Amino acid sequence: MSDLSRPETLGVPPATTLGSRSGGWLRVPEDVNELVPQLWSSGVSKVDGVLKVAGLTAIELANDFGTPAYIVDEDDFRSRARAFHQAFSRIGADVYYAGKAFLCVAVARWVAEEGLNLDVCSGGELAVALRAGVPAERIGMHGNNKSVTELRRALTAGVGRIIVDSSEEIARLDALTTELGLVAPVLLRVTAGVEAHTHEYISTSHEDQKFGFSIAGGTALDAARAIAAAPGLNLLGLHSHIGSQIFVTDGFEVAARRVLRLHAQIRDELGLELPELDLGGGFGIAYTTQDDPATPDALASSMRSIVDAECASLGVAVPRLSVEPGRAIAGPSTFTLYEVGTAKDVELDGGMSRRYVSVDGGMSDNIRPALYGADYSCTLASRSSGASPVLSRVVGKHCESGDIVVRDEYLPVDVRAGDLLAVPGTGAYCRSMASTYNHVPRPPVVAVRNGEARVILRRETEDDLFALDEG
Structure with missing residues (x-):
């Protein structure tokens, strides 16, 4: 019997064996604790296995703001906006940040301060732009x-x-x-x-x-x-x-x-x-x-x-x-921080098994994997692990079998309840398309800069859910 919880028996390519869509690009990491730099914002690093962004650790952020939470590296967001502004200014072109990727009053101000115009596509997005003080002549509708x-x-x-x-x-x-x-x-x-x-x-x-x-x-x-x-x-x-x-x-x-x-x-x-x-x-x-x-x-x-x-x-x-x-600016600047609730191996046909790691968010804070099969990566964010990597599927807490956060990723086999996982590249469309499915309140958006963090969109509460309920 092949047991996919034992990495030495995974085979090549193990993801394909399980019917994954990874097509062979997913490889067993040499060090499961290391980050893949191109997937993360410029301010993210790991120290002794603990994820840090702009001087704050994932543990500190989870303690202060709870999980799940969208964590924005403000300097990274600004630098990406600035890079587009500078590159296209040199060729005599204009840049409109596509607000549909992610928009709130703070982000609209960042965009304007970095020299970009702003593209909106609804009355609500226009209201945010005007509330932020973006000059109307720099807005496209x-x-x-x-x-x-x-x-x-x-x-x-x-x-x-x-x-x-x-x-x-x-x-x-x-x-x-x-x-x-x-x-x-x-x-x-x-x-x-x-x-x-x-x-x-x-x-x-x-x-x-x-x-x-x-x-x-x-x-x-x-x-x-x-x-x-x-x-x-x-x-x-x-x-x-x-x-x-x-x-x-x-x-x-x-x-x-x-x-x-x-x-x-x-x-x-x-x-x-x-x-x-x-x-x-x-x-x-x-x-x-x-x-x-x-x-x-x-x-x-x-x-x-x-x-x-x-x-x-x-x-x-x-x-x-x-x-x-839009995505090219907002997407890489943000990761979502989750807490693990359960980890279990599920037996499959042919004597194989798949490891499922459940977190405290899911399709309500990132619908893209369920909507059109978008792929994501993730990492253990709260500690270092010496355990072997095992092919895992990170899933959410919602009442849907399609509630998948990360379809395939190698995580340490000792990932357990209480661990923190971080999913990079969630700055675009995740909060914008978020819902309160299963009456799960939407996470906060926390901006981090120079060792300080502030909430730019607060976490929803049960009171917010009842605010619209006329029953």
Whole structure:
């Protein structure tokens, strides 16, 4: 009988033996206590097996703020925002932080202080941006179904651009600008028919999906005509976003070529030399050792070359470029800290077993593994271990068999109740998509800097759950 709780019998590749999706990239670590640096923020290290971030240990953070908790390395977040600002400023481009990745008042202020603009996609995100004091002219308003109320607020606040997504929205804006006596600066969102190399749920530029106007189908050019005919709408340029967690630029190259052809058509037919072009975001980060993200400098250089080459080929003036990174800034800056509640081996067919390590959070604080099979890593954060590594599955406390936090990871075989585990790369979409499933209150977000920690989003309580319950 093969017992997968004994590492010496794991075989190669052990994860594949158990039907894992790791595809062979997951390897038995030489030292199970060591970190993989590219997965963590710059302020994270280990001392005698104990995780530290910006001068504070995971044990101190757990004692002070409880678990689970999202722990943000503020300097790392700021440095990533600054790196994008500097890299794209050098090529004469603008950066809009995609607030959907993670947004709160503190983060909106960090983004503005580091020189970035801010992209929002709902009335709630707009409210956070305005509460934080972000200058309205540095805000872009997204959304495929903006309400009249949301559009009115964006217009009266004076946002710098509204990304138009439907014919109904053009009509709504036309009526509102007439009523308010304002001019709406707009970008036209188009779908370039590009199949991004990512999961279908986060691929957004193929034809069969809800966003934007089709270039190939001709609706994009029709929309440009409608905007040009509306006296209260000022068409600034075109917008394209091909998806998320993308590591290669070939999709951006194809998208830029198709979008700029439409740009040239609009110039030739409507006499409009559009001054702007937004190629979206979606730049990938390292969740596991299989991921190899590009630097902001490399992305900026590549995007500049792509746009310049296509404009030269078409004989059009080069528009001002903008991009919208979110995950690439917020994601690596944060880890989630959990406490282990149980660890057990479950017998499988064929005489094998799988080790399940249960923590005090789960799909309510990180839905991505359950939603579209996202992969994560983790490490024992509260002590050093001399025990052998064993292939483990980290799961949550929710009443779902799909409540998986980390599908496959090597952890010490002596991981036990009371240990702390840390999962890196959870700054993007985890808190933004968090829920109170099973009536589990959402964790706090704690910012750490220079040996000090402060709560920027407090932990929800049972009182918060009852605040909405009219029963």
